[in-house]
Amino acid sequence: MRAAMLTxxxxxxxxxxxxxxxxxxxxxxxxxxAAFGDKKRLFLEAMHLYAGDPDELARAINDAPTACxxxxxxxxxxxxxxxGEATPRGCLLASATASGSAASADxxxxxxxxxxxxxxxxxxxxxxxxxxxxxxPETQAEQFANLTVAVTQGMSVLARxxxxxxxxxxxxxxxxxxxxxxxxxxxxxxxxxxRAKRLMPHS
Numbered sequence: 001m002r003a004a005m006l007t008x009x010x011x012x013x014x015x016x017x018x019x020x021x022x023x024x025x026x027x028x029x030x031x032x033x034a035a036f037g038d039k040k041r042l043f044l045e046a047m048h049l050y051a052g053d054p055d056e057l058a059r060a061i062n063d064a065p066t067a068c069x070x071x072x073x074x075x076x077x078x079x080x081x082x083x084g085e086a087t088p089r090g091c092l093l094a095s096a097t098a099s100g101s102a103a104s105a106d107x108x109x110x111x112x113x114x115x116x117x118x119x120x121x122x123x124x125x126x127x128x129x130x131x132x133x134x135x136x137p138e139t140q141a142e143q144f145a146n147l148t149v150a151v152t153q154g155m156s157v158l159a160r161x162x163x164x165x166x167x168x169x170x171x172x173x174x175x176x177x178x179x180x181x182x183x184x185x186x187x188x189x190x191x192x193x194x195r196a197k198r199l200m201p202h203s
Contacts, residue, residue, distance in 0.1 A: 005046040009092040013043050013107055043096070044110055050092045051114050058121055066134055067126040068181035071148045074122070075175060078152040079168035082159035091156035115153075119145045136180050144179060151175045 036042040064070035122145035129135040
């Protein structure tokens with residue numbers, strides 16, 4: 001399954017052929033169809049492997065000291081994931097459906113559902129900090145949740161264009177300037193803390 005995930009990550013969903021997949025997985029086409037039914041089902045399983053355990057993601061966001069730290073760690077994890085030495089650059093969720101047609105609408109919907117859950121988790125975490133007084137009452141939870149996910153998806157494009165990890169981390173740091181964080185923001189670390197690893201999809 002990891003081989004299939006990496007192949008979809010590299011080529012995208014529609015441009016990835018069954019021949020690409022069978023070559024990467026070391027199986028023939030009949031075996032692939034017998035195991036997974038079709039390319040779409042294989043992609044959905046590969047996508048879930050990439051996205052990781054949704055409950056673990058929820059715990060990582062909920063257990064962060066603050067919503068600001070959750071967002072910072074989320075973006076730091078993305079910058080690290082998108083520039084891995086042993087994986088394709090960028091985000092599978094962004095690259096796999098970038099040129100999706102009407103024929104792959106259900107695949108695009110599945111990817112959208114994963115991103116929507118990320119935004120929802122971040123929004124609820126921000127609302128919690130607003131309710132407890134950690135963030136100012138005028139903080140727009142949905143706005144900042146959308147900003148965080150939008151920044152990570154933009155970083156995916158830049159990673160595929162060749163941006164370095166340090167460049168992506170500097171973008172995450174700049175994005176945090178928009179947050180009304182209290183106390184003042186700390187610089188984004190170039191190392192990957194344990195909490196960031198929990199926010200990174202499993203490889």
